Amino acid sequence: MTESLTTPVIDIAGLTKRYSEHTTALNAVDLRVSQGEIVVLLGLSGSGKSTLLRHINGLETPSEGSVGVLGQPVSRLSGAKLRGLRSRVGFIFQQFELVGPLTVLENVLSGALGALRGPRLGLFTYPAALKRKALGHLERVGLLDRAYQRADTLSGGQQQRVAIARALMQDPEVLLADEPVASLDPESSMQVMALIREIAATDGLTVVCSLHQVDLAISWADRIVGLRHGELVLDTPAEGLTRAEVMEIYGRVATSTEELEAVDRELRTELQQREQAQAESESRDPSATPAQDQPSARGEFVS
Numbered sequence: 001m002t003e004s005l006t007t008p009v010i011d012i013a014g015l016t017k018r019y020s021e022h023t024t025a026l027n028a029v030d031l032r033v034s035q036g037e038i039v040v041l042l043g044l045s046g047s048g049k050s051t052l053l054r055h056i057n058g059l060e061t062p063s064e065g066s067v068g069v070l071g072q073p074v075s076r077l078s079g080a081k082l083r084g085l086r087s088r089v090g091f092i093f094q095q096f097e098l099v100g101p102l103t104v105l106e107n108v109l110s111g112a113l114g115a116l117r118g119p120r121l122g123l124f125t126y127p128a129a130l131k132r133k134a135l136g137h138l139e140r141v142g143l144l145d146r147a148y149q150r151a152d153t154l155s156g157g158q159q160q161r162v163a164i165a166r167a168l169m170q171d172p173e174v175l176l177a178d179e180p181v182a183s184l185d186p187e188s189s190m191q192v193m194a195l196i197r198e199i200a201a202t203d204g205l206t207v208v209c210s211l212h213q214v215d216l217a218i219s220w221a222d223r224i225v226g227l228r229h230g231e232l233v234l235d236t237p238a239e240g241l242t243r244a245e246v247m248e249i250y251g252r253v254a255t256s257t258e259e260l261e262a263v264d265r266e267l268r269t270e271l272q273q274r275e276q277a278q279a280e281s282e283s284r285d286p287s288a289t290p291a292q293d294q295p296s297a298r299g300e301f302v303s
């Protein structure tokens with residue numbers, strides 16, 4: 001094999017992050033991710049998922065250890081070199097972070113700002129080629145017909161798809177997603193995860209995505225990495241994992257009875273939400289089948 005095939009896209013070794021004497025957000029984390037892999041980070045609130053993602057694009061500096069991304073030592077880069085690396089790493093967030101009063105198209109175009117000089121005020125200030133590119137990405141996420149609508153008039157799922165189109169404007173090689181579906185209903189969550197997976201496969205993107213929803217993690221990840229109190233306690237292929245094994249996984253991720261109870265509550269809430277959504281969709285369309293039973297739910301985006 002050539003070196004490019006064997007070199008991991010993300011290479012984290014002995015990463016420790018201490019915010020204070022009492023807060024160790026990450027503790028000696030080792031993680032290597034290969035090109036094209038889709039890794040889901042699972043862990044309870046406060047386990048260090050966001051902190052880990054923020055180290056991967058250099059938003060945080062390690063207390064100890066190293067973070068390599070695309071062959072570059074992120075933890076030692078600064079200035080133009082760090083900006084250069086960040087431009088190759090897309091980031092999407094739970095709250096989408098769109099500029100509400102601007103149009104969908106302007107929000108997508110803002111993803112290209114790193115490559116442009118100076119601020120932009122209004123659509124006419126962007127080069128035509130970039131506008132065409134942005135419209136192409138909107139088509140890809142199924143929202144071309146919304147290009148000139150105000151971003152804050154879209155549904156949550158649509159806004160997250162706009163955020164994905166915006167991230168694609170950078171032509172990223174790595175996509176980081178911090179709880180991208182945490183504020184979405186189950187159906188929109190499935191659509192957004194399907195879209196991320198489809199784009200990753202087509203573009204050969206490497207994805208690291210934190211999720212709370214265990215079922216989604218099993219359905220969409222190639223590999224599941226579990227964090228507990230900042231330590232990496234689980235690293236396993238997602239394929240073949242059954243629902244019955246989920247509690248056991250979380251059981252290993254959780255350490256105390258309170259944590260296990262929190263997980264149990266989370267799973268119950270998810271189940272209730274899904275049943276409610278299913279009941280609602282059946283009342284709209286009695287022939288509807290559960291989303292997870294539809295073949296399209298795993299493999300392709302449904303607009």
Ligand SMILES: Nc1ncnc2c1ncn2[C@@H]1O[C@H](COP(=O)(O)OP(=O)(O)OP(=O)(O)O)[C@@H](O)[C@H]1O
Nearest residue numbers: 019023024025043044045046047048049050051052
């Ligand atoms: N800037 C900061 N200053 C101090 N402590 C921090 C900071 N950022 C994170 N922490 C602490 O580090 C730990 C890990 O936080 P992190 O946000 O990474 O968890 P998380 O797994 O993303 O949680 P959640 O699921 O709630 O988003 C927590 O104890 C948190 O309070």
Ligand SMILES: [Mg+2]
Nearest residue numbers: 049050051178
């Ligand atoms: Mg977080």
